[in-house]
Amino acid sequence: MLKSKVKFSLYVLGISLLNLLLFHFPFFRFVLNHIDYSTFSGSLLVFSLFVMTVVANFFAFYLLLFRSGRAGRILLSIVFLINATALYFINTYGVIIDESMIGNILNTNYAESSSFFSFTLLGYLIVLGFIPGYFILTVQVVRESVKTCLITLTGSLLFILVFVFANSSNWLWIDKNSKTLGGLVMPWSYTVNTALFYMHQHQSNEKEIRLPAATLSDNDKAVVVLVIGESARRENFSLYGYGRNTNPLLSKIDNVHTFQANSCATYTTAGVKCILEHEDTDDLYEILPNYLYRNKVDVAWRTANWGEPPVHIGDHQTQEMLTKACKGENCGYDEVLVSGLKERILSSRNNKIMIVLHTSTSHGPTYNKKYPKRFEAFSPVCNSVELSKCSRQELINAYDNTIFYTDYILSQVIGELKELKGYRSSMIYVSDHGESLGEKNLYMHGLPVRLAPKQQYEIPFIVWSSGGPTIKNDQLVSQNYVFHSVLRFLGVKSPVYNEKMSIFK
Structure with a gap:
């Protein structure tokens, strides 16, 4: 444990940088493979994504830790463990943690999930999860005032906005690749997409839409x-x-x-x-077995x-x-x-x-x-x-x-x-x-x-x-x-x- 206390904002910035360095290699590999970074616009985009990733996480982590104390640190340590697990699957299986993958994960039972265990996964959890988590939990910090907090958060948002508008020429590229980029950035990939998954699931499962009644044309077996x-x-x-x-x-x-x-x-x-419904739709229509059984x-x-x-x-x-x-x-x-x-x-x-x-x-x-x-x-x-x-x-x-x-x-x-x-x-x-x-x-x-x-x-x-x-x-x-x-x-x-x-x- 560090003996001297660290200024709170520097502590949060350190965690944000650590999060970037440990978990965003696939993110920037995708960016570098899909843009011409030899141009001014391309190099600006890479630099801006680097800065915005750090600042966006700084903003979120600062909010989380400012008044939550040890509970916030524990939660952030868990986030690093989940990040490590997500990175393992991205590197090992080439997945993207988007909304559909979240649905896949949440519908996985114990027998299937346990089949993914390996010593490499354990290594990811130890090196990228538990060790950084120890740092997060044990570093002593100097608290900041509410006024300083508001100034810091406002400055962070303004900083992000400046880089967003500086990359106006790259907006179309970012929009085109938004799902992939969003599925590789930590921890937003699984936090945002988990929220979206449950929101859409709630909407689709509110009521199964019944199909019109059917009749049998014959009595043949x-x-x-x-x-x-x-x-x-x-x-x-x-x-x-x-x-x-x-x-x-x-x-x-x-x-x-x-x-x-x-x-x-x-x-x-x-x-x-899709196999069981009469047409491909986001709505939850009565599926084939339910429809036949009712008829x-x-x-x-x-x-x-x-x-x-x-x-x-x-x-x-x-x-x-x-x-x-x-x-x-x-x-x-x-x-x-x-x-x-x-x-x-x-x-x-x-x-x-x-x-x-x-x-x-x-x-x-x-x-x-x-x-x-x-x-x-x-x-x-x-x-x-x-x-x-x-x-x-x-x-x-x-x-x-x-x-x-x-x-x-x-x-x-x-x-x-x-x-x-x-x-x-x-x-x-x-x-x-x-x-x-x-x-x-x-x-x-x-x-x-x-x-x-x-x-x-x-x-x-x-x-x-x-x-x-x-x-x-x-x-x-x-x-x-x-x-x-x-x-x-x-x-x-x-x-x-x-x-x-x-x-x-």
Whole structure:
């Protein structure tokens, strides 16, 4: 601990500079990679961003610490720990901490979050979190008067305004890149975007907007199994031309059709919502399972995942619930969702049935733990949660094994449906989003769609059917096609049905 006391404003300035030096390398790397800093305007922008970042944090930290005493110091120490964690994920996985990423984080359960632990993360927390936190907590300061506080804060704001207007020629560039810049500056990236996330979530969840009533066009027996994939990118499916045979079973099954599809978003909550709604919208309309259930269709939801919109049906089972009734060594994996599927369908007293299987098969970073050992068709595999430390081939091998396992699960679903007598049946498989595997030094998913590489939004859309309407020859579809295709296959007449967005004639 420093023995001499430090002037309060210098103490806060020191913390602001420390915050800049420790946590803003990705921020300025992005700036330097996207402007011509050899020009006067470009160099002024870099210098101004440097100054404004320090002064803006100085202003916020000064307000926080001026009258809060030790509680404020503790809170600021926690901020440095969160900064360290955020920086680890930015550096390791190439993420941007924007509003969509906040939604992704807040909808992550313990099992998923614990899979990210590594000694490198612990190192970030110690070096960038706990050590600076010790400095924040132990330095003695000389308090300043309220008058000095007001003068300091006013001067800070004026200082920021001067630099803002000095960069008027760069306003368009800043506005164009505002989401990326805002997702890399600490601690504003997660504080502001967390507030925005909850504000928008509150607005969207105020009331689910009901769709108009539907009727059944016939009483024929029909069942659709919708399989929602997780982090499955289209280019690693051999059904779409991938060089490796990752779909050995589906490729041998008749009536399997593939469509080119892009996801609405690159994170689970938005991707699943888009799959289940009749159109891509920020509003919370009644989703497909709720709509069908309300209109007398038997609906079951089986999930090994999370991040789903509110599901209001009578039969909702988690992986844990299904595992209790499952027997065999593979019950701890996603194929537990298929356990007893045929029996569930045959036990229904309803002629119209929809079953949703929400998988987690290809979610990283622990791809090697998402499938039973016997499905390790490609090796060696990446065994680290720090994906950049694995060789590219090890990472792709582990990921391809999850697609190989997905192929098996889908073939099992089709096999169960084939054994049903007297039903027209269909399986629709579509992923919530794609996945980056080191391309452009990016990993996993979660970037805004406008910034994301194609691997994060180009997804598989695979359909098998028997005894139902003919499948169209459309090539490019969206996730919203699921809603209208299920209505058409089950014979559900609805005012919101859009013939153009159905894969069935």
